[in-house]
Amino acid sequence: MVEKYSPMVQTMTSLLEVENLRVSYSARTGEVCPALSGVDFDLGYGEILGVLGESGSGKSTLAAALLRLLPAGGKIQQGSILFEGRNLLRASPQELRKIRGGRIGLISQEPSCSLHPTLPAGQQVSDVLAAHENLDRRALRQKTGHLLASVFPGDSERISRSYPHELSGGQRQRVLIAQAIACAPSLVVADEPTASLDPTTQQEILQLFRTLRQKLGLAMILITHNPALLAGLADRILVLYAGRIAEIGPSAQVLYSPQHPYTAALLRCLPSHLAEPPSTRKARLHVIQGEAPDLSWHGNGCQFEPRCTERMEVCKRDEPPAAAVSELHEVSCFKFAG
Amino acid sequence: MQPLLKVENLVKHYGAGRSARSKDKLAALDGVSLSVLPKTTTALVGESGSGKSTLALCIACLEHPTSGSISFEGIDLASLDENQLRLLRPQIQLVFQDPASSLNPRWTALEIVSEPFFVQRRYSKPDRAVRALRLLDRVAISRKMAARSACELSGGQKQRLAIARALALEPKLIILDEALSALDCSVQAQISNLLLELQASLGLTYLFITHDFGMAAHLADQIAVMDRGRVVESGSAENVLYSPNHEATRALLAATPRFSEPPAELVHA
Numbered sequence: 039m040v041e042k043y044s045p046m047v048q049t050m051t052s053l054l055e056v057e058n059l060r061v062s063y064s065a066r067t068g069e070v071c072p073a074l075s076g077v078d079f080d081l082g083y084g085e086i087l088g089v090l091g092e093s094g095s096g097k098s099t100l101a102a103a104l105l106r107l108l109p110a111g112g113k114i115q116q117g118s119i120l121f122e123g124r125n126l127l128r129a130s131p132q133e134l135r136k137i138r139g140g141r142i143g144l145i146s147q148e149p150s151c152s153l154h155p156t157l158p159a160g161q162q163v164s165d166v167l168a169a170h171e172n173l174d175r176r177a178l179r180q181k182t183g184h185l186l187a188s189v190f191p192g193d194s195e196r197i198s199r200s201y202p203h204e205l206s207g208g209q210r211q212r213v214l215i216a217q218a219i220a221c222a223p224s225l226v227v228a229d230e231p232t233a234s235l236d237p238t239t240q241q242e243i244l245q246l247f248r249t250l251r252q253k254l255g256l257a258m259i260l261i262t263h264n265p266a267l268l269a270g271l272a273d274r275i276l277v278l279y280a281g282r283i284a285e286i287g288p289s290a291q292v293l294y295s296p297q298h299p300y301t302a303a304l305l306r307c308l309p310s311h312l313a314e315p316p317s318t319r320k321a322r323l324h325v326i327q328g329e330a331p332d333l334s335w336h337g338n339g340c341q342f343e344p345r346c347t348e349r350m351e352v353c354k355r356d357e358p359p360a361a362a363v364s365e366l367h368e369v370s371c372f373k374f375a376g
Numbered sequence: 377m378q379p380l381l382k383v384e385n386l387v388k389h390y391g392a393g394r395s396a397r398s399k400d401k402l403a404a405l406d407g408v409s410l411s412v413l414p415k416t417t418t419a420l421v422g423e424s425g426s427g428k429s430t431l432a433l434c435i436a437c438l439e440h441p442t443s444g445s446i447s448f449e450g451i452d453l454a455s456l457d458e459n460q461l462r463l464l465r466p467q468i469q470l471v472f473q474d475p476a477s478s479l480n481p482r483w484t485a486l487e488i489v490s491e492p493f494f495v496q497r498r499y500s501k502p503d504r505a506v507r508a509l510r511l512l513d514r515v516a517i518s519r520k521m522a523a524r525s526a527c528e529l530s531g532g533q534k535q536r537l538a539i540a541r542a543l544a545l546e547p548k549l550i551i552l553d554e555a556l557s558a559l560d561c562s563v564q565a566q567i568s569n570l571l572l573e574l575q576a577s578l579g580l581t582y583l584f585i586t587h588d589f590g591m592a593a594h595l596a597d598q599i600a601v602m603d604r605g606r607v608v609e610s611g612s613a614e615n616v617l618y619s620p621n622h623e624a625t626r627a628l629l630a631a632t633p634r635f636s637e638p639p640a641e642l643v644h645a
Contacts, residue, residue: 092560092563093530093531094530206424207424235424236423236424236587237423237587237588237628237631237632237633238423238627238628239423239424240633241630241631263560263561264561264633265561266590266633267633269633303562307562307564307565308561308565308590309568309591309593309594319593319595320572320595322569322572323565323568323594324565325562325565325566325569326562329530329532330530
C-alpha cells in the first residue's frame with residue numbers, strides 16, 4: 039500500500055490552495071447566513087494544518103466544502119479550491135466521486151454514526167477499496183488485511199470480523215482511519231477525530247496520525263476546538279472566528295505567542311494545565327466577554343470587535359485585512375495593519 | 377468533619393438479565409469506596425468504561441447497586457423505601473454531558489427550570505415563576521432568553537440552564553457527569569467560573585466526573601482515580617497531581633494534552 043503515495047517534498051506548488059472561499063446557508067425563511075466569508079490558505083505536501091475554532095466558527099463547513107459535501111441549503115458562492123492542480127468547484131460528479139475517498143480521505147466526528155451498523159469492519163474497509171480500485175477478490179482481501187494491520191498492530195484479524203457495536207470508540211475511529219487511507223490519498227480531512235475519546239485513546243490516535251504522516255507522506259487538515267491537541271502535531275495552525283481567518287501561522291508561534299486578540303483570549307481561557315501552582319487552583323479562569331456572533335449577523339467591521347479588549351475606532355467600520363507579522367504568520371487585525 | 381456522602385465497597389454487576397448467561401456478568405463497579413466532605417469538590421477521573429458514570433447513577437439512586445452501601449448525610453440509601461427516596465432525591469442533582477439531549481428542546485427556559493417545582497409539588501404557582509426567574513438570573517440567562525425554547529439557545533446557555541434546573545430544589549450534592557467536556561474552551565471557562573461562584577455562595581458539594589485531568593486539577597479539592605471498576609488512588613488534589621502513586625494515574629496524567637511550556641526553540645528566539 040506504500041507504492042503510490044506522493045513524496046513528502048514535491049515541487050514548489052502546494053497540494054491544496056483555497057482562495058477567497060465563501061459559503062453560505064439559506065434558511066427556510068429565505069434568509070442567507072454566511073458561514074465562511076473569504077477564506078484563503080494553502081497546504082503543502084505532507085503538511086499537517088490544524089484548524090482551530092469554536093462552535094459556529096465555520097470549521098466543519100470548511101471540511102464539508104473541501105469535499106463538496108455541504109448539506110442541503112449550503113452553497114459555495116465564490117472562490118476556488120485547487121487540489122493537485124484541479125479546481126474542485128468545476129469538477130464533475132464523476133470526478134468528485136473519484137477524488138472523495140480516492141485522493142482526499144475524510145474522518146468524521148462521530149465514528150459510531152459513520153460506520154454501517156450491520157456490516158463487519160473489514161468489509162466496510164474493503165468496500166472503499168472496491169469502489170476506487172480494480173482489484174480481484176483475493177487482492178482485495180489481502181489489501182484490506184494490510185490496511186487494518188497498519189492501524190491495528192496485533193489483533194487486526196479479529197477486528198476485521200467484528201461489527202461496529204463490538205468495537206470501542208477508539209477502535210471504531212481506527213476503522214474510519216483505515217477507510218480514509220485505503221486508497222493512499224494525498225490529503226486526509228479529519229473533523230474533530232478525537233472529540234469523543236478519552237485522553238489515553240486520544241493520544242494513541244494522534245500518535246497513529248504522526249506515524250501515518252511519516253510512512254505515507256499524508257497531508258492532513260485536522261479540525262478541532264481543543265488547542266492542546268495541536269501542540270506537537272500540527273505544522274501550522276489556522277484560527278477561524280465567525281467564518282474568517284483570524285490568524286494563521288506556524289504552530290509554535292500561534293500557540294505560544296498568539297498575535298490576534300481572539301487567539302490570545304481563547305488560549306487564556308484554558309486552565310494552565312497541571313502546571314499551575316496549588317495556590318491558583320480554583321481561581322477564576324479568564325473568559326471572553328459576550329457570545330460568539332450569530333451567523334445571520336451582517337454587521338460591518340471586525341467580527342470580534344464587540345468582544346475584543348483592544349478594539350479601536352476603525353474596527354467598527356472596516357474589516358481588518360490580513361497582515362504578515364513574520365514570514366508565514368498572518369494576522370487579520372488592525373493592530374498590525376499598515 | 378462528617379462526610380456528606382460515603383460509599384463503601386460498592387459493587388454493581390450488569391448483564392445478569394434473562395438473555396445473558398449467568399457467567400457473563402460484567403462488574404462495572406468492583407468494590408468502590410469513596411467519601412465526600414460537604415462544601416468540597418471531589419473529582420472522579422478515569423478512562424471511559426472505568427465505572428465513573430455507573431457510580432454516579434448509583435449515588436443518584438437511579439441504579440440499584442448489587443452490594444455495598446451508600447450513605448448520604450449518615451442515612452443508608454438502601455434502607456429507604458420509595459416514598460422516603462422521593463424526599464431524598466432532590467438533595468442530589470445531576471448535570472449531564474450533553475445539554476442538548478438532557479433538555480426538552482421545545483420547552484422554554486422558564487418551563488425547564490420550573491419543572492422540578494411541579495414534580496415535587498413545591499410552592500404556589502406565582503411563587504414558582506418568581507423562583508424560576510431568580511434561578512435563571514443566577515446563571516446569567518436574561519428575561520428575554522427565558523421565553524426562548526431550549527433549542528434556540530447556544531451550547532453554553534443550555535448547560536447554564538441545566539445547572540439552573542439542578543439548583544431548583546436546593547440540593548446539597550450536585551453530580552457533574554462530564555458537564556464541561558462537550559463545550560468549547562471559552563465556554564468551559566465561563567461554566568467553571570459559574571460553578572465556583574455557586575459553590576462559594578450556596579455551599580454546594582460537587583462530584584465532578586471527568587476524563588479531563590486539566591479541569592479536575594483546576595476545580596477539585598480531592599481527586600479519586602478510577603480504573604476498571606475500582607478507585608485505585610484517591611487523596612488531596614495536590615497529592616494525586618504532583619506525586620501520583622498508581623500506574624493508571626500516571627498514564628492518565630501523561631495522556632492529558634497540555635502545552636504550558638513553550639518548546640525550547642521558541643524560548644531562544
